[in-house]
Amino acid sequence: MSGAEEGDRVAEFTAFRKRMNERILAHDNQVVRRFFALDTQTYRDGALDVKTKELLGLVASLVLRCDDCVSYHVAECRAAGVTRDEMFEAFSVGLVVGGSIVIPHLRRAVDFLDRLEGGTGVDAPPHTHG
Amino acid sequence: MSGAEEGDRVAEFTAFRKRMNERILAHDNQVVRRFFALDTQTYRDGALDVKTKELLGLVASLVLRCDDCVSYHVAECRAAGVTRDEMFEAFSVGLVVGGSIVIPHLRRAVDFLDRLEGGTGVDAPPHTHG
Amino acid sequence: MSGAEEGDRVAEFTAFRKRMNERILAHDNQVVRRFFALDTQTYRDGALDVKTKELLGLVASLVLRCDDCVSYHVAECRAAGVTRDEMFEAFSVGLVVGGSIVIPHLRRAVDFLDRLEGGTGVDAPPHTHG
Amino acid sequence: MSGAEEGDRVAEFTAFRKRMNERILAHDNQVVRRFFALDTQTYRDGALDVKTKELLGLVASLVLRCDDCVSYHVAECRAAGVTRDEMFEAFSVGLVVGGSIVIPHLRRAVDFLDRLEGGTGVDAPPHTHG
Amino acid sequence: MSGAEEGDRVAEFTAFRKRMNERILAHDNQVVRRFFALDTQTYRDGALDVKTKELLGLVASLVLRCDDCVSYHVAECRAAGVTRDEMFEAFSVGLVVGGSIVIPHLRRAVDFLDRLEGGTGVDAPPHTHG
Amino acid sequence: MSGAEEGDRVAEFTAFRKRMNERILAHDNQVVRRFFALDTQTYRDGALDVKTKELLGLVASLVLRCDDCVSYHVAECRAAGVTRDEMFEAFSVGLVVGGSIVIPHLRRAVDFLDRLEGGTGVDAPPHTHG
Numbered sequence: 001m002s003g004a005e006e007g008d009r010v011a012e013f014t015a016f017r018k019r020m021n022e023r024i025l026a027h028d029n030q031v032v033r034r035f036f037a038l039d040t041q042t043y044r045d046g047a048l049d050v051k052t053k054e055l056l057g058l059v060a061s062l063v064l065r066c067d068d069c070v071s072y073h074v075a076e077c078r079a080a081g082v083t084r085d086e087m088f089e090a091f092s093v094g095l096v097v098g099g100s101i102v103i104p105h106l107r108r109a110v111d112f113l114d115r116l117e118g119g120t121g122v123d124a125p126p127h128t129h130g
Numbered sequence: 131m132s133g134a135e136e137g138d139r140v141a142e143f144t145a146f147r148k149r150m151n152e153r154i155l156a157h158d159n160q161v162v163r164r165f166f167a168l169d170t171q172t173y174r175d176g177a178l179d180v181k182t183k184e185l186l187g188l189v190a191s192l193v194l195r196c197d198d199c200v201s202y203h204v205a206e207c208r209a210a211g212v213t214r215d216e217m218f219e220a221f222s223v224g225l226v227v228g229g230s231i232v233i234p235h236l237r238r239a240v241d242f243l244d245r246l247e248g249g250t251g252v253d254a255p256p257h258t259h260g
Numbered sequence: 261m262s263g264a265e266e267g268d269r270v271a272e273f274t275a276f277r278k279r280m281n282e283r284i285l286a287h288d289n290q291v292v293r294r295f296f297a298l299d300t301q302t303y304r305d306g307a308l309d310v311k312t313k314e315l316l317g318l319v320a321s322l323v324l325r326c327d328d329c330v331s332y333h334v335a336e337c338r339a340a341g342v343t344r345d346e347m348f349e350a351f352s353v354g355l356v357v358g359g360s361i362v363i364p365h366l367r368r369a370v371d372f373l374d375r376l377e378g379g380t381g382v383d384a385p386p387h388t389h390g
Numbered sequence: 391m392s393g394a395e396e397g398d399r400v401a402e403f404t405a406f407r408k409r410m411n412e413r414i415l416a417h418d419n420q421v422v423r424r425f426f427a428l429d430t431q432t433y434r435d436g437a438l439d440v441k442t443k444e445l446l447g448l449v450a451s452l453v454l455r456c457d458d459c460v461s462y463h464v465a466e467c468r469a470a471g472v473t474r475d476e477m478f479e480a481f482s483v484g485l486v487v488g489g490s491i492v493i494p495h496l497r498r499a500v501d502f503l504d505r506l507e508g509g510t511g512v513d514a515p516p517h518t519h520g
Numbered sequence: 521m522s523g524a525e526e527g528d529r530v531a532e533f534t535a536f537r538k539r540m541n542e543r544i545l546a547h548d549n550q551v552v553r554r555f556f557a558l559d560t561q562t563y564r565d566g567a568l569d570v571k572t573k574e575l576l577g578l579v580a581s582l583v584l585r586c587d588d589c590v591s592y593h594v595a596e597c598r599a600a601g602v603t604r605d606e607m608f609e610a611f612s613v614g615l616v617v618g619g620s621i622v623i624p625h626l627r628r629a630v631d632f633l634d635r636l637e638g639g640t641g642v643d644a645p646p647h648t649h650g
Numbered sequence: 651m652s653g654a655e656e657g658d659r660v661a662e663f664t665a666f667r668k669r670m671n672e673r674i675l676a677h678d679n680q681v682v683r684r685f686f687a688l689d690t691q692t693y694r695d696g697a698l699d700v701k702t703k704e705l706l707g708l709v710a711s712l713v714l715r716c717d718d719c720v721s722y723h724v725a726e727c728r729a730a731g732v733t734r735d736e737m738f739e740a741f742s743v744g745l746v747v748g749g750s751i752v753i754p755h756l757r758r759a760v761d762f763l764d765r766l767e768g769g770t771g772v773d774a775p776p777h778t779h780g
Contacts, residue, residue: 020237023244027214031222031302038298039230042291042746047735052702053743059706060713060747061231063491065586066195068234069747084547085697092551093703096692097710097719099489100559101453101581104588107540114543150627153634157604161432161612168428169620172356172421177345182312183353186319190357191621193320193751196585198624199357215307223313226302227320227329229749231713280757283764287734291742299750321751323621325456326715328754344417352421359619360429361451361583364458367410374413432616437605442572443613449576450583450617455716459617474677475567482681483573486562487580487589490689491711494718497670504673551692558688562681 010115013071043076051080055090062094065105071112078116087113140245143201173206181210185220192224195235201242208246217243270375273331303336311340315350322354325365331372338376347373400505403461433466441470445480452484455495461502468506477503530635533591563596571600575610582614585625591632598636607633660765663721693726701730705740712744715755721762728766737763 025033043053054076061069077087091109095102155163173183184206191199207217221239225232285293303313314336321329337347351369355362415423433443444466451459467477481499485492545553563573574596581589597607611629615622675683693703704726711719727737741759745752 017234017237020241023240024236027218029215029218029222031298032218032225034294034298034301035222035225035230036233038291038294039233039746041294042230042742046739047733048705048739052705053739055698055702055706056709056740056743057747060709060744063489063710064231064713064747066231066234069231083697085549088547088549088552089696089698089703090706092549092555092692093706094710095489095552095555096689097489097491097707097714099453099485099487099492100555100562101487101584101586101589102489103556103559104537104586106544107537110543111536111540147624147627150631153630154626157608159605159608159612161428162608162615164424164428164431165612165615165620166623168421168424169356169623171424172352172620176349177343178315178349182315183349185308185312185316186350186353187357189316190319190323190354193749194323194357194621196621196624199621213307219306219308219313220316222302223316224320225749226299227317227324227749227751229713229745229747229752231747232749277754277757280761283760284756287738289735289738289742292738292745295742295745295750296753299753302750323619324751326751326754329751345419348417348419348422352419352425355422355425355619357619357621359583359615359617359622360425360432361454361456361459361617362619363426363429364407364456366414367407370413371406371410429616432612436609437603438575438609442575443609445568445572446575446579446610446613447617449580450614453580454583454617473567475679478677478679478682479566479568479573480576482562482679482685483576484580485682485685486559487577487584490685490692491714491716491719493686493689494667494716496674497667500673501666501670551688554684554688554691558681558684561684 010112013068017068017072051077051082054080055082055086058087059090059094059097062091062102062105062109063098065098065102067105067108070105070109074109074113075116078113084113084117140242143198147198147202181207181212184210185212185216188217189220189224189227192221192232192235192239193228195228195232197235197238200235200239204239204243205246208243214243214247270372273328277328277332311337311342314340315342315346318347319350319354319357322351322362322365322369323358325358325362327365327368330365330369334369334373335376338373344373344377400502403458407458407462441467441472444470445472445476448477449480449484449487452481452492452495452499453488455488455492457495457498460495460499464499464503465506468503474503474507530632533588537588537592571597571602574600575602575606578607579610579614579617582611582622582625582629583618585618585622587625587628590625590629594629594633595636598633604633604637660762663718667718667722701727701732704730705732705736708737709740709744709747712741712752712755712759713748715748715752717755717758720755720759724759724763725766728763734763734767 021036025036043050043057046053048056054073058070058073058077061073074087077090082090091106095106151166155166173180173187176183178186184203188200188203188207191203204217207220212220221236225236281296285296303310303317306313308316314333318330318333318337321333334347337350342350351366355366411426415426433440433447436443438446444463448460448463448467451463464477467480472480481496485496541556545556563570563577566573568576574593578590578593578597581593594607597610602610611626615626671686675686693700693707696703698706704723708720708723708727711723724737727740732740741756745756
């Protein structure tokens with residue numbers, strides 16, 4: 001598969017997330033809107049730095065086995081300066097805590113990371129809800 | 131995407147569910163068959179009305195993060211007269227109970243609801259197992 | 261066991277929840293505090309009434325198999341006027357969606373409901389976080 | 391702890407399960423009653439024998455991390471002739487599939503098995519819903 | 521859909537799994553590598569035979585609702601001589617323990633089994649991680 | 651409750667874990683033993699430091715809602731120098747990702763942390779399996 005096609009898959013994922021977030025927030029439901037705002041606030045720099053918090057979000061997503069959330073936090077981690085070695089150590093924690101049931105999600109996480117690193121110039125998305 | 135294409139995706143989902151339910155029930159396994167019958171019975175009008183029961187099924191599916199089950203109950207809720215405002219309040223309960231890990235499923239739920247409401251004339255399917 | 265002892269167990273549960281909520285909210289963490297406020301807001305009367313929302317919270321808690329959350333929503337449902345027949349229909353949805361793994365939690369839910377109805381004069385607690 | 395006390399803990403577990411199953415089935419809810427009947431039917435001798443089915447129930451309970459269900463199936467497996475070596479191999483599958491999060495439940499499973507084998511003369515309970 | 525196309529979907533699944541396992545193991549992370557080795561070791565003949573262990577892996581995957589893991593163990597079970605009747609009895613345990621939320625995964629499991637049996641000559645893959 | 655009694659509860663938890671780990675490892679099952687060894691290895695200093703890895707283990711345990719695992723990692727985090735502010739930020743990630751269903755476990759986590767900090771001189775246990 002060419003780099004352009006790989007970039008397209010990351011772009012498609014990002015576009016769907018962006019479009020549906022807008023659809024969801026367009027509806028006048030204050031609990032939903034506040035939850036989305038709180039989600040964004042959660043990963044801001046504080047007593048723990050952004051990098052650590054994104055790693056926490058990544059491992060939480062991995063053991064709960066949500067591919068979209070994992071992809072999102074992989075991109076955020078990379079944007080926060082997490083190296084591939086660090087990413088794999090985070091993966092190892094998720095794998096041991098969550099078991100072999102995590103493996104298919106780990107495959108897709110590494111596939112997504114490979115695409116991100118594939119020289120297609122895809123930037124990590126701004127923080128808009130895992 | 132055109133309304134016709136959107137309708138196709140809902141139709142494809144419905145067709146696969148119908149075909150595989152038939153395949154499953156064709157096998158002579160009494161426990162499986164009884165479970166399917168019990169599942170249908172669960173959502174019948176009783177002390178709680180159908181609308182309330184479908185909302186219960188929707189939120190249970192959302193916090194357990196099963197896209198097919200969510201789509202199914204979104205369609206059933208709509209057929210039972212649940213308004214978009216009520217649907218979003220049910221979503222908000224699922225989101226707060228289940229956390230941000232629910233968000234990707236919420237996106238797909240709203241996308242499915244949009245397709246259903248997209249003027250493609252797709253009716254909610256008869257109750258045949260989440 | 262006497263009614264007084266049964267009341268004690270419900271009271272002990274309520275006291276621990278109240279004490280620890282205060283401990284948690286005493287810490288200056290804005291995300292945690294906002295989450296607790298949002299949780300309270302979720303079950304307020306809106307497009308869906310309080311009774312329906314508490315039933316949604318009950319079934320969500322049952323399929324996610326959290327005894328404390330189930331006990332809490334059983335008490336809230338009862339305070340909102342949910343009858344025993346309606347409670348059991350909500351239980352039946354949780355049981356069929358969540359499977360036999362839910363049964364031990366159903367036992368404790370019915371045990372808690374029995375204690376609440378045991379004439380010990382325990383009122384449902386004010387809404388302070390599942 | 392004496393053997394008598396250990397037997398008491400197994401007996402207490404069995405008594406609560408029995409008492410609450412009766413309370414649940416006393417309520418006139420046909421879906422709940424049918425689910426309980428179906429649960430019993432599931433583990434009957436068929437294409438797979440009782441021993442294999444109980445092992446399946448044990449591992450399913452272990453990865454879903456339900457202590458009561460695990461205890462129940464440990465007792466049933468033992469009654470069906472599962473040896474300690476076979477039990478530990480089933481545990482190993484549950485541990486590797488489910489991850490380290492299973493370990494606390496594995497501890498309680500082995501503790502329960504030790505109590506059962508502790509010469510206190512506790513028999514496995516009749517099959518009445520995990 | 522023709523048998524050739526059906527074979528293609530099974531082949532595509534196998535190829536992605538194989539390629540990503542190689543990508544994952546290419547990274548020098550000893551915990552991840554050891555976990556993969558341990559996963560393979562888990563299903564080897566021992567006190568329980570391979571057929572029983574694969575059935576345990578299948579039901580664990582079903583109640584944890586991981587389609588890739590289910591597909592993998594369906595193929596392994598078939599290679600170990602599990603009949604369709606036995607497979608459905610294992611499915612029935614997973615369905616009753618895990619509830620109706622398992623149904624969409626059951627549909628895909630039966631669909632995958634149908635493809636495997638579709639005369640396309642696809643062999644079960646060697647044991648390389650769920 | 652006196653500080654001595656609080657220390658007793660932490661000590662009781664530690665003693666049961668230690669005793670059962672020994673019982674489990676006493677059985678000659680190589681997969682189980684290797685899993686326990688791998689679990690210990692996972693949290694060793696590497697590309698990520700021990701403190702970060704323990705925080706990852708804590709949040710993973712919190713979203714998977716395992717009280718024993720949470721208690722264990724709270725003690726380990728504290729031994730690795732995690733401050734109360736940092737602990738609460740990790741809690742906030744777990745709470746937002748995992749939802750209100752996490753709250754009862756958060757209560758017990760904070761209760762456990764309070765006991766640890768209660769001047770009873772309880773040291774964090776050596777790393778022997780969450």
